[in-house]
Amino acid sequence: xxxxxxxxxxxxxxxxxxxxxxxxxxxxxxxxxxxxxxxxxxxxxxxxxxxxxxxxxxxxxxxxxxxxxxxxxxxxxxxxxxxxxxxxxxxxxxxxxxxxxxxxxxxxxxx
Amino acid sequence: xxxxxxxxxxxxxxxxxxxxxxxxxxxxxxxxxxxxxxxxxxxxxxxxxxxxxxxxxxxxxxxxxxxxxxxxxxxxxxxxxxxxxxxxxxxxxxxxxxxxxxxxxxxxxxxxxxxxxxxxxxxxxxxxxxxxxxxxxxxxxxxxxxxxxxxxxxxxxxxxxxxxxxxxxxxxxxxxxxxxxxxxxxxxxxxxxxxxxxxxxxxxxxxxxxxxxxxxxxxxxxxxxxxxxxxxxxxxxxxx
Numbered sequence: 001x002x003x004x005x006x007x008x009x010x011x012x013x014x015x016x017x018x019x020x021x022x023x024x025x026x027x028x029x030x031x032x033x034x035x036x037x038x039x040x041x042x043x044x045x046x047x048x049x050x051x052x053x054x055x056x057x058x059x060x061x062x063x064x065x066x067x068x069x070x071x072x073x074x075x076x077x078x079x080x081x082x083x084x085x086x087x088x089x090x091x092x093x094x095x096x097x098x099x100x101x102x103x104x105x106x107x108x109x110x111x
Numbered sequence: 112x113x114x115x116x117x118x119x120x121x122x123x124x125x126x127x128x129x130x131x132x133x134x135x136x137x138x139x140x141x142x143x144x145x146x147x148x149x150x151x152x153x154x155x156x157x158x159x160x161x162x163x164x165x166x167x168x169x170x171x172x173x174x175x176x177x178x179x180x181x182x183x184x185x186x187x188x189x190x191x192x193x194x195x196x197x198x199x200x201x202x203x204x205x206x207x208x209x210x211x212x213x214x215x216x217x218x219x220x221x222x223x224x225x226x227x228x229x230x231x232x233x234x235x236x237x238x239x240x241x242x243x244x245x246x247x248x249x250x251x252x253x254x255x256x257x258x259x260x261x262x263x264x265x266x267x268x269x270x271x272x273x274x275x276x277x278x279x280x281x282x283x284x285x286x287x288x289x290x291x292x293x294x295x296x297x298x299x300x301x302x303x304x305x306x307x308x309x310x311x312x313x314x315x316x317x318x319x320x321x322x323x324x325x326x327x328x329x330x331x332x333x334x335x336x337x338x339x340x341x342x343x344x345x346x347x348x349x350x351x
């Protein structure tokens with residue numbers, strides 16, 4: 001825990017205010033029937049996949065290539081998540097299947 | 112909130128109940144592993160109430176990220192809410208004070224339920240929407256509290272539970288990939304972030320990556336604007 005309780009509170013406060021802001025913005029701007037600018041609609045459409053791709057790479061930043069255990073569990077579990085999801089399309093199955101596999105791999109196989 | 116409306120809304124929310132309990136529990140566990148107990152899990156789920164946002168939040172708290180970075184990343188990961196709000200303008204009109212709560216609680220799942228909602232006969236539609244939103248929120252809080260309590264009570268080895276965040280993003284990405292008009296935004300997002308990781312390193316990689324992504328997507332608007340249907344407002348659902 002690198003943050004003090006007060007700093008943690010501040011971070012959580014910022015997260016909640018910003019999250020509310022992103023949800024409220026369309027209502028603040030367009031509730032009177034104005035049409036949203038095209039650029040806003042465009043970014044609202046193309047940003048999400050780019051941001052999710054960014055976050056996936058961000059999640060993988062801890063991967064190392066000095067030992068097998070540094071990258072193979074992540075690769076196997078990641079491929080499992082994608083394949084499970086392409087196969088069944090069930091969010092929970094994909095997330096918990098892959099996380100379970102990852103936990104077994106890092107705790108028991110490559111520990 | 113009257114019982115009749117709650118009883119009418121409950122069946123529609125069952126899939127979210129299952130999902131939120133599970134994803135919320137993984138959040139509670141992750142937060143516990145990062146050193147934050149059940150009180151923090153409750154507070155975050157009560158006041159932030161965003162799945163991927165809170166998963167990212169765990170990592171921001173654990174790394175002691177600066178407030179400006181917290182604000183910017185939260186803004187970016189929640190940018191998609193903009194599109195949700197646009198299609199809820201009509202539905203929430205005339206809800207008075209409850210509208211604030213409806214806007215606050217507009218998560219991916221609640222959005223999905225509300226846009227598909229068939230209000231049963233004899234039930235006030237605004238009350239029904241409010242009941243759906245409140246039920247979903249309570250599942251989310253219950254899930255995170257449960258995950259946090261179980262994580263500390265059972266004392267089992269939670270090493271690796273943070274992979275749930277990677278898995279969640281992968282699952283979202285697969286869904287987006289399937290219905291995208293163009294895969295360029297996703298590929299560009301990955302490439303820009305990888306470049307940023309290699310150039311500035313893991314600690315400060317996100318802001319430069321975001322900057323590149325926004326600039327590149329804006330520049331490519333002429334090309335991508337046609338591939339992606341942007342008339343979200345005219346015929347909701349036709350672009351998906």
